[in-house]
Amino acid sequence: MLPPETRSRILGAVDDAFDAQVEFTRALIAEPSLRGAERSVQDLLHAAMEERGLSVDRWTLNIDDLRDHPGFGPVTVSYENADNIVGSYTPATVHGRSLIINGHVDVVPTGPEAQWSRSPWEPAIVDGWLYGRGSGDMKAGHAAGLFAFDAVRAAGFQPTAPIHIQSVVEEESTGNGSLSALLRGYTADAAVILEPEENMLVRANVGVIWFRVRVAGRPTHPREMSTGFNAIDAAYAVIAELRQLEERWNATRFEHPHFGDLDHPINFNIGGITGGDWPSSVPAWCEVDVRASFFPGISADTAWAEIEDCLQQAAGRPELAGSVPTAERTGFYSEGYVLDPASDAEKVLAAAHKESVGAPLETFTTPGYLDARVFSLYGDMPALVYGPRSEAIHGYDERVDLESVRAVTKTIALFIAEWCGIEERDV
Amino acid sequence: MLPPETRSRILGAVDDAFDAQVEFTRALIAEPSLRGAERSVQDLLHAAMEERGLSVDRWTLNIDDLRDHPGFGPVTVSYENADNIVGSYTPATVHGRSLIINGHVDVVPTGPEAQWSRSPWEPAIVDGWLYGRGSGDMKAGHAAGLFAFDAVRAAGFQPTAPIHIQSVVEEESTGNGSLSALLRGYTADAAVILEPEENMLVRANVGVIWFRVRVAGRPTHPREMSTGFNAIDAAYAVIAELRQLEERWNATRFEHPHFGDLDHPINFNIGGITGGDWPSSVPAWCEVDVRASFFPGISADTAWAEIEDCLQQAAGRPELAGSVPTAERTGFYSEGYVLDPASDAEKVLAAAHKESVGAPLETFTTPGYLDARVFSLYGDMPALVYGPRSEAIHGYDERVDLESVRAVTKTIALFIAEWCGIEERDV
Numbered sequence: 001m002l003p004p005e006t007r008s009r010i011l012g013a014v015d016d017a018f019d020a021q022v023e024f025t026r027a028l029i030a031e032p033s034l035r036g037a038e039r040s041v042q043d044l045l046h047a048a049m050e051e052r053g054l055s056v057d058r059w060t061l062n063i064d065d066l067r068d069h070p071g072f073g074p075v076t077v078s079y080e081n082a083d084n085i086v087g088s089y090t091p092a093t094v095h096g097r098s099l100i101i102n103g104h105v106d107v108v109p110t111g112p113e114a115q116w117s118r119s120p121w122e123p124a125i126v127d128g129w130l131y132g133r134g135s136g137d138m139k140a141g142h143a144a145g146l147f148a149f150d151a152v153r154a155a156g157f158q159p160t161a162p163i164h165i166q167s168v169v170e171e172e173s174t175g176n177g178s179l180s181a182l183l184r185g186y187t188a189d190a191a192v193i194l195e196p197e198e199n200m201l202v203r204a205n206v207g208v209i210w211f212r213v214r215v216a217g218r219p220t221h222p223r224e225m226s227t228g229f230n231a232i233d234a235a236y237a238v239i240a241e242l243r244q245l246e247e248r249w250n251a252t253r254f255e256h257p258h259f260g261d262l263d264h265p266i267n268f269n270i271g272g273i274t275g276g277d278w279p280s281s282v283p284a285w286c287e288v289d290v291r292a293s294f295f296p297g298i299s300a301d302t303a304w305a306e307i308e309d310c311l312q313q314a315a316g317r318p319e320l321a322g323s324v325p326t327a328e329r330t331g332f333y334s335e336g337y338v339l340d341p342a343s344d345a346e347k348v349l350a351a352a353h354k355e356s357v358g359a360p361l362e363t364f365t366t367p368g369y370l371d372a373r374v375f376s377l378y379g380d381m382p383a384l385v386y387g388p389r390s391e392a393i394h395g396y397d398e399r400v401d402l403e404s405v406r407a408v409t410k411t412i413a414l415f416i417a418e419w420c421g422i423e424e425r426d427v
Numbered sequence: 428m429l430p431p432e433t434r435s436r437i438l439g440a441v442d443d444a445f446d447a448q449v450e451f452t453r454a455l456i457a458e459p460s461l462r463g464a465e466r467s468v469q470d471l472l473h474a475a476m477e478e479r480g481l482s483v484d485r486w487t488l489n490i491d492d493l494r495d496h497p498g499f500g501p502v503t504v505s506y507e508n509a510d511n512i513v514g515s516y517t518p519a520t521v522h523g524r525s526l527i528i529n530g531h532v533d534v535v536p537t538g539p540e541a542q543w544s545r546s547p548w549e550p551a552i553v554d555g556w557l558y559g560r561g562s563g564d565m566k567a568g569h570a571a572g573l574f575a576f577d578a579v580r581a582a583g584f585q586p587t588a589p590i591h592i593q594s595v596v597e598e599e600s601t602g603n604g605s606l607s608a609l610l611r612g613y614t615a616d617a618a619v620i621l622e623p624e625e626n627m628l629v630r631a632n633v634g635v636i637w638f639r640v641r642v643a644g645r646p647t648h649p650r651e652m653s654t655g656f657n658a659i660d661a662a663y664a665v666i667a668e669l670r671q672l673e674e675r676w677n678a679t680r681f682e683h684p685h686f687g688d689l690d691h692p693i694n695f696n697i698g699g700i701t702g703g704d705w706p707s708s709v710p711a712w713c714e715v716d717v718r719a720s721f722f723p724g725i726s727a728d729t730a731w732a733e734i735e736d737c738l739q740q741a742a743g744r745p746e747l748a749g750s751v752p753t754a755e756r757t758g759f760y761s762e763g764y765v766l767d768p769a770s771d772a773e774k775v776l777a778a779a780h781k782e783s784v785g786a787p788l789e790t791f792t793t794p795g796y797l798d799a800r801v802f803s804l805y806g807d808m809p810a811l812v813y814g815p816r817s818e819a820i821h822g823y824d825e826r827v828d829l830e831s832v833r834a835v836t837k838t839i840a841l842f843i844a845e846w847c848g849i850e851e852r853d854v
Binding site: 173369 | 535564649706712795819
């Protein structure tokens, strides 16, 4: 354990730079880094890493390098603007344990902007909350990782183990960004991801599959509507069948450690629908975009086979008249994970959190996707997902609590110092 | 009643030109005259009318001329290519009654073309059926009107009353094409429309309204799905509420003459749906395109007020969480009509039909939209909707029975001769 005076210098350095950290976070939010448009925010991060003297590795994701990996998510967009960046710190002398600090820059769509109190791309601070799309998920955490690293050095120290600061894409749709960084060879003794997690550590999360179901109808003129069948009605029947599968999976939650206390950990989100060509024709087709989740320990292949069985079952519903829906995978094909409670990394984080927050570190289960599965399942690294309080991520008026961001930054600064080790900096 | 030898000459003239009529019909079908792309098929009809020595009036629809009329349907597309054409025949001497022969050139979308046995735009004849989008609805009937007019003259006669052959757009979406022709001043003692009606005469039809309903959701991350509500689920609840209204209206069918024998004359078609931005966000919005119908004698304003009340009711369903759906009208705003059985025009048609088909003319009620309402409600003209046998209009492999087309052409040729009167043609 580092001496109190050392810890105090580091915590003070976080406070000293916090205004600058908030300004940098605002600059990140102001870049609308929606999927397919991540390049400009990566330019900011690239510059920030170079200013810090990190050795920067930047590359565009290449599907051919990824597609054979079991954790690959099928891609429906161009990767033309999908760059990953890793800024690496190489210590003068190596005593401690190496670290990856990972963050993603992609954000989800805003929905109708008129529903926001202000533009999602004009970050504003109101009552201690910083607003904007991506504020919580996860630009505040991403900036916190960089400024925590700064604080150690600003306090007069230098880490004594390699640190890779990863800025990745595709966390909201496939997880291919972090996967690409792993396959490029980046590993470490632990990974930290500063997702918005209510100042807690994620113990477990779910696997996620994205898919698109297509149902055919039999188009006719409405004057003889009963001779056709309506693909939109058929789509709702498929949704009903999928919801039965969702409930069957939820019913097994007590068999899965860390999930029994949650009311409804498995959520099938019907995220999009499109169907029909003409108000006066019985619709010939309908497509539904689904995000399904499943418990850790179940393979994606097994979950997918059950989903395909479910769609086959749906063909028996009267609305489908025997027509079997087709499904294609359109993104995530990722398995869940459970973080082993026995890791040293977690112990170090818990101590750092207690110092910065003044309370014990709590853990919880989050029924969402996290890139931590890449490190955990395929890199054999303890992956600590921990981060600030947020509200309305993926919703309107997304926001993050700035005092919580400050606390998280302090935790991570202390974590870096303890985990990687430090020495007085050569001036 | 015309002498048998006269009738026989006219019927023979239809047979003589029938191969040419089929070829002309095929040429019409080969033009994909979807909404917004009607110009090329109108060019064919323009040339055909000029070849026949008709005086051609061609104009582009102008919304400003139409919007204040109660039968106007709101427009969501450009009218840049929406031309009407009227070819007028002026007799040397006037003895008989004037006539409008009306047909529409617009066709509905094909749906996925892979579901067709062959391209919808490559007309083919198989077992006496002519296939293609628009074959039945209504290019075969449209050509039949022109060739019926030809047959009278080819038989050595000339009509003794004015005839306006109208080729209009927008019958499948608003009815603004026929409305525009009426407002331009075209009236006559009767109108004939050769829609695909199974060799029968339409006694009554329904009013039709098109509208788009929009429901808002409350987007969130699926990990906290229960704190949001899903606009796609909400849309389905709105659909359920609309179907209750549909059933209430159907329950009154015995109060409406000519509708009591139909099982389900009022059909609300859910023709299109679009919603959600992202598989992993609870959807913020969903839009549904609806074609609703209602009984003749009910004003469009009354029907629309009931629909709006219904949407208000839907807000009380749990899936909407009190959020009131909004609705905008997107096309038809048209009332139904009943054809007075006492008209002379109908008597003349019945006699002509009996001669060409060898059986009495049957009448029936069609629960679809027809442009006849323009003539009937706003022009005070008997409007006879009568036409060939078809299958799968608005569906895949739309087709029309060619022998039925031949019979209909004969009926109309005799009708023209009897209604307008004829005299030996000056050679």
